[in-house]
Amino acid sequence: MKLPRFATLLGMALAGAIVPAGTASGESHHGSGVVGHLYVNDNTAGENTIAGFDRHADGTLTPIPGSPFPAGGAGTGKGIGSQGALQQSDNGRYLLAVDAGSGQISVLRIGHKGTLSPVSGGPVSSGGPEPVSIAVHDDLVYVANGGTGANNYTGFELRSGGHLHALAGSTVTLPEGSEPSDVLFNRTGANLVGARVNTSLIDSFTVGEHGRLTAAPGSPFAAQGPGPFGSEFRPTDPSQLFVSNAHGGPGAGSVSAFSVSDEGVLQSIGASPFADKETAPCWVEISQDGRFLFTINTASSSISRYAIADDGSLELVGSTASKNAGSGPLDARLDPDGDTLWVVEGGAHAVGGFAVDGASLAELSSSPTPLPTGSAPFGIVVT
Numbered sequence: 001m002k003l004p005r006f007a008t009l010l011g012m013a014l015a016g017a018i019v020p021a022g023t024a025s026g027e028s029h030h031g032s033g034v035v036g037h038l039y040v041n042d043n044t045a046g047e048n049t050i051a052g053f054d055r056h057a058d059g060t061l062t063p064i065p066g067s068p069f070p071a072g073g074a075g076t077g078k079g080i081g082s083q084g085a086l087q088q089s090d091n092g093r094y095l096l097a098v099d100a101g102s103g104q105i106s107v108l109r110i111g112h113k114g115t116l117s118p119v120s121g122g123p124v125s126s127g128g129p130e131p132v133s134i135a136v137h138d139d140l141v142y143v144a145n146g147g148t149g150a151n152n153y154t155g156f157e158l159r160s161g162g163h164l165h166a167l168a169g170s171t172v173t174l175p176e177g178s179e180p181s182d183v184l185f186n187r188t189g190a191n192l193v194g195a196r197v198n199t200s201l202i203d204s205f206t207v208g209e210h211g212r213l214t215a216a217p218g219s220p221f222a223a224q225g226p227g228p229f230g231s232e233f234r235p236t237d238p239s240q241l242f243v244s245n246a247h248g249g250p251g252a253g254s255v256s257a258f259s260v261s262d263e264g265v266l267q268s269i270g271a272s273p274f275a276d277k278e279t280a281p282c283w284v285e286i287s288q289d290g291r292f293l294f295t296i297n298t299a300s301s302s303i304s305r306y307a308i309a310d311d312g313s314l315e316l317v318g319s320t321a322s323k324n325a326g327s328g329p330l331d332a333r334l335d336p337d338g339d340t341l342w343v344v345e346g347g348a349h350a351v352g353g354f355a356v357d358g359a360s361l362a363e364l365s366s367s368p369t370p371l372p373t374g375s376a377p378f379g380i381v382v383t
Contacts, residue, residue, distance in 0.1 A: 040377050042075065052067040060364075072099070105143060107164055108162075132144055136158070139158045153192075218266075254273035280300065323352075
């Protein structure tokens with residue numbers, strides 16, 4: 001995926017990495033009970049794999065027996081910028097992973113104790129050369145495809161048994177070089193948006209009853225800042241959208257806030273965009289109660305923390321640095337209880353964990369946890 005400006009920023013972050021890649025190993029038996037699981041798209045060259053971990057009550061991670069699990073398609077073996085490269089189906093039974101090296105989407109069944117197994121008949125073509133992001137709502141799936149060639153959004157139906165079927169007539173073609181970095185539904189599934197990082201535009205659509213997309217009047221919309229990257233709708237208000245702007249330069253990142261009409265029209269909220277004061281804010285995660293927003297600053301190896309007002313305006317509270325100045329943090333997810341923010345650390349080939357207390361973050365003593373050798377990780381799911 002050709003993201004020249006992002007690649008430069010990511011390179012800056014990775015150059016200082018001091019935590020070596022290693023094979024995720026360790027005993028599955030642990031003194032603290034298992035409270036859930038965590039998965040990362042390894043994006044390994046050749047056969048792609050998914051790393052799986054048991055999450056323990058004390059915040060530690062241990063590999064699930066059999067991890068890393070084969071996805072079926074191929075990764076690229078090199079860093080790729082996007083949000084949402086790994087997603088869980090709404091019924092909690094499946095993981096959907098991009099195979100960026102083979103232009104495919106893999107579906108894996110989540111089994112007993114968190115183990116993964118590929119669904120029969122897959123992986124399937126993503127509809128483009130390099131899939132980077134997946135959006136899921138009920139049985140409707142959309143994939144953002146970047147790379148050299150046909151940049152697009154392509155729809156699928158997730159059928160019984162976890163089988164993906166391409167949705168005829170669903171593809172929305174983008175100009176080559178747009179490089180979509182994220183695609184996502186709002187909570188109701190009535191709207192879908194996608195960010196074009198290289199051309200600083202945001203696509204907005206309404207979703208019809210058969211899953212086809214209709215562009216909103218005026219779409220695509222200006223992103224308010226260079227390099228729109230990670231996006232998230234407010235969990236408590238599906239009409240509020242937040243998008244990070246990664247390419248503002250050193251110390252000049254920002255986050256845009258938009259209201260989204262029923263027709264998908266984006267309108268600026270308050271004094272948007274809101275300064276981040278860090279470099280390369282690329283990924284966005286919002287607390288389940290909708291009160292706080294966290295943005296992951298890849299080149300600064302830090303996480304900025306915002307309070308969200310009722311109208312969607314943001315107030316920068318501060319930033320929290322990773323233990324490792326070269327961690328190169330990427331995609332991030334809160335656990336279902338909102339107690340821990342888990343971050344893919346591309347530079348460290350690891351997963352970092354941060355205890356959450358309102359708008360405050362503190363890195364766990366057990367963080368970071370190494371990912372498998374050869375991983376070029378992006379995309380995370382926490383259950």
